[in-house]
Amino acid sequence: MAAIGLSAFSLFFMGSPSFLAHQRALAEGQGRSNCQTLFGIAAIPSDNYIRQMLDGAPTAAFDGLFLKTLETPGLLAPFQRLGGRTPIALDGTEHHCSRKIHCPRCLTRKRANGGTEYFHAFLGASIVAQGHQHVLPLPPEFIVPQDGAAKQDCERNAAKRWLARHGASLAHLRPVFLGDDLFACQPIAADIQAAGGNFILTSKPSSHRTISEYLYGATLAEHRETVLKRGKRTTTVYHWLADVPLRDRADVIAHGW
Secondary structure, three states, rough: HHHHHHHHHHHHHHHHOOHHHHHHHHHHEEEEEHHHHOOOOOOOOHHHHHHHHHHHOHHHHHHHHHHHHOOOOOEEEEEEEOOOOEEEEEEEEEEEEOOOOOOOEEEEEEEOOOOEEEEOOEEEEOOOOOOOOOOOEEEOOOOOOOOOOOOOOOOHHHHEEEEEEEHHHHHOOEEEEOOOOOOHHHHHHHOOOOOOOEEOOOOOOOOOOHHHHHHHHOOOOOEEEEEEOOOOOEEEEEEEEOOOEEOOOOOOOOOOO
């Protein structure tokens, strides 16, 4: 099973577009393939056998590998910002879409022409940093039909599950969660705070009218930064307003937006 898992990982490590081409490339050379020298794999299994053996494995079985990576000395220091905090970006992505091929774990959507699309998606979480060329991926949360749920699974629900599963174990990183307008809602903000994190979430005027109403005609705090680079002077102006409610309810979380 170790060889099977390593063989699947090696495909992504090498960045090959085809598993068959990947195997052939590894078999060529000077008698020893990269699979042997880099991963210690004695025999490369076929792609069908890898699917047969790994498809039934729960995705959470690999979560520990992502988290163990973070224990590498000095790994997180280049990513820390805002006084030693760790930015973690949340975003959903699709990794399969078809109108013919589907399975019980597929999500569905109707198109304008009446057809049904089947797709797979997951919520990705990655440690990122402004000015840094690399990211550190964290365990994903797959967006799949949930037992007993009346509605189809979505990115927000996946984010709640992710925070419940991993939030406490990452609290020592002093995380600042980053997300688009989809995550700028009271339940997600409350879950992030409950997990010991802070957040910077985008909010669009069309979906956050309460925030827009507070901003209209308000006097905003201002901060200017001027940088001189190669003889060119660039000034960046920041505006913000503190203690703005996310929604018009008594139990609202108020923050700067």
